[in-house]
Amino acid sequence: MGPMRTIVRLRDTVEETPTTVTLRFPFEPDALPGQFVMLWIPGDDELPMSLSYTDGPSKGVTVKAMGGTSRGILALRRGATVGVRGPYGHAFDLSPRRILIVAGGSGAAVLAPAAELAARRGGQIAVALGATTRAELLFADRFRAMGAEVVVATDDGSAGERGFVTGPAARLLGERRFDAVWTCGPEVMMVKVAESARGRGVPTVCSVERHMKCALGMCDACALGPYHVCTDGPVFDAEKLFAETEFGRFHRDASGRRLPG
């Protein structure tokens, strides 16, 4: 049975970009990079959120405003009360030495703590960081602070090179040897990144997002092929996703209906 709910007061909120906020809150249970919590905004919704800060008793999530609820999250202030249950799911395997991080948009939220821990254990980290525009680049400084090399791409060319982050990612893969690629972002981006890495013989690990309700492996809302993202993921080997699931081709809405993309 999953751990039960804890009610916490937000210790801090940090505006990371115009559309992205980090919420820090006291939460004692041990957590590893890649795991997620169900965050309850009372009166609004409860959403699965990968932890962007996993160390110590002060955890954090970093949220991009997309739907109505995540816009409500942007309005939360220090002292606001939220519910947390978890942590759930599988974490990143931190054993690879040379790691290429490919982050699109808010995907950096789950990759930053993983990279931090890997770097602290002696890993060499290179980061391909993508966003729509300069102001939306997430955690560029945080990646640099851990000693990672950071290559940037923006859709409008306002920072780094113009275009999708898949370009610099493929180039980095061509220039040097990596032991693993870790990626999170739009699914089509992750598919392309994993294909580039496969061409170089490098295994890719993806952090996957799906509609979630129970987070206990029971309700089937997050079914992905034979897996449940909540208990079997959210971190998956890309090859497993390609071979056994509809990853990159369709997802399911709240009703369980298949939708393309």
Next chain:
Amino acid sequence: MAELTVRLAGLTLRNPFLLASGIWGESGVSLAGAWKAGAGAVVTKSIGSSPRPGYANPTIETYDRWGMLNAMGLPNPGIAEYPKEVATALEAGATVLGSVFGATPDEFASLAERMAATGVAALELNLSCPHAEGYGTEVGGTPEAVGAIVRAVTRAVKVPVVAKITPNSADPAALAVAAERAGARAISAINTVRGLAIDVRLRRPVLSHGVGGLSGPAIKPVGLAVVWQIAQKVSVPVIGIGGVATAEDALEYLMAGATAVQVGTAVAFEGVGLFHRLPRELSELLDEVGLPSAEASVGAARAAAPVPQPPSPPR
């Protein structure tokens, strides 16, 4: 090793452990997974006429050991989309019971026809969801209503029809009797027990819908009592549901009069691997207690049932 095959509503099941409706049943691949893990049959999520997202989260409250409270709100992709999910489960060889929910006898009958056309082995009618306005318990709360729905469905389809009745009624056995008279070939009991959780720090109900349904070990005695009561009033088989997590739980249900059981909440404890473990353990347990088969255990505790005594006169 004791024999585990059970016959029920014209079906022959390889063991008496069914995947309960609402668990792992939205996608055909998941249903196939539960079947491959060893379930005797799988019951689909309850499917309605159109796609339904269900309630906003939180839809679930978990308790440490004794179960969980949920108000999912009958999320489902709708009957037009669902045949492809059933097809995936059938391709894996699964025995599938298609669960449907409607607001009226006509809607039930129309859904039943469409679900039967997918090739399911039987239908289970959701007359018992405790938290969906206009559905479930609200349309299956009286013997008259249950009778009308079951009759409309049994007239519309040839496949066996199982009625899943609610424990949230003064007389669940009367609902079962009405279903049997209207042509149900088996009774599933129980659905979740209506319940509520409040967060005192937030001074509000936890679930977005407020009231939900309690499941898991906490409700096993409730389910057993209802099955016990139903089994003496109907002659069709009963499928016992509520808090089954071990072979011993299952045997309690069988001895109370059930022919099979459904497992739901326990899947959250240990995953569908439990469908591999439970049949083997039941077989061993039957050997231990000296019963040759699962079918031989059905109602085995009834012979020892205490004869009701008239109340003693006041002194």
